[in-house]
Amino acid sequence: MQDKSQQEKVLKDYETKSQEILRKMMMVLMRAQRKVDDSAYLKVLQKLEKQK
């Protein structure tokens, strides 16, 4: 059994790393949102759709 301070460290470590991952996930989401919103990008897609 680990002592309390070790457990606290594991917990703290988990908290820091998981928050960092969440932050990155949100960054990815934002990038995706930007990509979807980008009108120029959509125009290219529409053009491609028409060519099909």
Added chain:
Amino acid sequence: MPSPDAIDRQAPGPDKEDGVSKEKGQEASKPSPEKRFQGLKANVRAGAERVRTQFSQLRSKTPDAVLTPEADELEGLNRELTGIEKAAGFALGTEAVLVVDEPTELETGIDDQNDKDVTDQEIREDSVTANNDTSVAVEGEDSETGDARQEPTTEGPTPEQTDPASTGETKVDGEPAKTEESVQDQEKQDRVSEREVLEDDLIARFKEATGKEIDPAATYKYGILMELTKDADPSLLLEIFEPKYDALWTEKSVAHAIAINTIRQSLGKTTLDKEYVPTDAEKSMVVKLFDKFGFDLKDATNIFQAWTSYNNSELPPEENAEKRQNVVARNFWSMIDLKDRPECGQDGLKTLYDKYGIRNFARYDSSQLIDQLEGRVQTPPKVVVSATADWNGALSNAGYGGEDILGKGVTYVEAESTTDIARRLVKVSRDQGPIKEVLINAHGNSELMQFGRKNNQVLTTDQVEGSKGIPRLKDRGILDQKAGITLWSCDTGEKGGFAKVLAEATTAKVTAPDFKPKGIEKSGILKRVKFKDEQGKARAKTYQVRRRMTHKTREDKAVKAA
């Protein structure tokens, strides 16, 4: 959007001790670590789930291939999350067995020496390809592995996948025609070979110099290099890296290894021992590193001081030192990542620093800074002003927080003093017109907001009241007539406090929290800016001073009406 921002934005000051003692008082009634872990895990999972749901909604609006890189990246991050959950659960005894069925990229050697066992697992990976596929990363390196995952779609197949027979080349007179793709493949393969030679050479030199033993089965060279250089003396790193310095920068993960490992030792020592004076070799390496990004000694000093303003004395000294190193590691990584983008150009980072005062590159997504560099910003402008100094990492979400509140195309600036704020705002208004919204991201309390790391680099209520410039911001066309100001800063919205004084001086609408915010969001039908408190409840204080109608304006109105 969920916010991971759960760190106080309180300026260091005497009133802080109350908060600390209260926390200590609550310590006794804390639930067990296992229970807290379960609670934390549930919160994190809920956050990740919300991101995934929103992403699925986005994906349903576009053809599948458009968001494939982002989907891969999210999947990788999700795997990473599962990995750290498993490891933490195992360490706390809530999970009976730690099954590592895939590399869990928990850590890496850059920032957590306690995860050495995991680093070893990572190093024992069988091949570089396996690592690319499963996103094994060093903290701060994730974008790089993300890029690695995207490589096949953007730059053709990886060298391992390259097979001349399967590339579909057309043959003319028995000779295979060199298609553009095959030339690119060849160039890429050459680059990989050069890098491998370089890495092998460095590994051999470091093995000899440090005498460290590395598992003979390990083939992931970047991991080996990180492990070998982890605790190496900066003078030794300098001596070995220097002759190959320029060649190393062709590969950003190797560049990262140099950047991080050459400065972390020195930084760790200076954090733990106030008397420690960095050696000439340590100083020389930092200067050399910044030079690579186009910064001179003065710029390098300013930027490095902003990064090392992280100094959380509330944490145990070792943890504080480690987190301080992480801030530097993340910022170096962001600089490397930005520089690696063709849109950034040679002077991109320098322009961001000179024109907008950006020092903490890791606070923003690289694409946000690229948008800003290329002028894809809103007009009239919306600006996020962040303090350069951040003693506890609470300001690290300026990028996504700013975009969440002000929308896409935000102009980000950083300032270390009141004159710096004025200079930046004037510059933005000259280039893009009167500023419509300002979000100020800094530590503070009801009396002041702190921008630089020195005690006098603050903006106090007395300074605001006595300022001749602040009341003229609208008249001079720096702020829009209907400008709104949000203070993302602890306690500034308290009754009679900083927000009220600023509202009176500027006649702008000023929104601020009268508590220590744990997040920021737009909520309600009117989508007003609110701050999350510890219970997750969103609230804010808004101050707006309507100019009293003078005798003259009353007369003017009457004339107009007539």
